[in-house]
Amino acid sequence: MSFGDPNNPYGPPPPQPPTAPGYGYPQQPGIPPQGYPQQPAYPGYPGGNMMPQxxxxxxxxxxxxxxxxxxxxxxxGLVFLYLAATINDVSNAGEDTFGDNALSDIGHDGAGIALVFALFILGLAALSITLGVKLGRGGQGIRITTMVYGILGALVGLLIMISAAGQGSSAGLISALLWMSFGGIMAAAMIAPSGAAWFNRPRY
Known part of the structure; x- marks a missing residue:
């Protein structure tokens, strides 16, 4: 046997055809990477990157x-409840001492008015707490209600300021400024673009 015989087991091995680069090896310039095709990056939903999390x-x-x-x-509200109970007790005591009279009737009427104020203010407190809790997961209804609530609060503060300015009351002016600031900030938070985006975010 000669070394030129391709069947000679003692001869040099025949040349091997070039193999494609395997996975995990550096790729040659101009050759697309092996494996799965790359997907273009895109948001999960239209404008998804703009929604606040x-x-x-x-x-x-x-x-x-x-x-x-x-x-x-x-x-x-608790102060008005206490006031209503006190006025009612005084009116009852007056009835026990002097009998039924006009002053006791006025007292009972005043106690009823104080009770109505107390219930109204406590109802507003319940609304404030509900809005504060719902801001985290509420929809457009919560946003609009909070906005109107803030505007009304700012208007009440403005009325208090006008009244306090007429009376020259410094405490009234400070109270009015606080109510106007609180109401204005609450309304502005609902009107601002960041607030609108928060309430328009997708919910899963």
């Missing part, structure tokens, strides 16, 4: 203010 800072401020307003309203 955490509550905006102005919304958090509005929520804190709603809780503060609720606390003040609860205190005011």
């Amino acid at each position: 955490t509550m905006p800072g102005l919304m958090v401020t509005a929520r804190v203010m709603l809780y503060i307003v609720a606390a003040v309203q609860i205190i005011g």
Whole structure:
């Protein structure tokens, strides 16, 4: 046997055809990478990258203010309840001493008015707490209600300011400025683009 015989087991091995590069090896320039084709990057839904995933800072401020307003309203409601009970007790004592008279009737009427104020203020406190809780997962109804609530609060503050300015009351002016600030911030948080995007975010 000669070394030129292709069947010679002692001869050099025949040349092997070039093999394609395996997985995991560096790719040659101009050769597309092996494996699955690459997908283009795109958001999961239209405008998905623009949707906030955490509550905006102005919304958090509005929520804190709603809780503060609720606390003040609860205190005011309890004060009116105590006032109604006190007036009623005094009226009953007057009836026991002097019998049924015009003053006792006026007292009972005043106690009833104080009770109505107490229930109204406590109802507003419940609304404030509900809005604060629902800001995290509520829809457009919560947004509109909070916006109107803030505007009305700012208007009440404006009326208090006009009254306090006429009387020259510094405490009334400070109270009016606080109510106007709270109401304005709550309304602004609902009107701002970040607030609108928060309420329009997708929910799963």
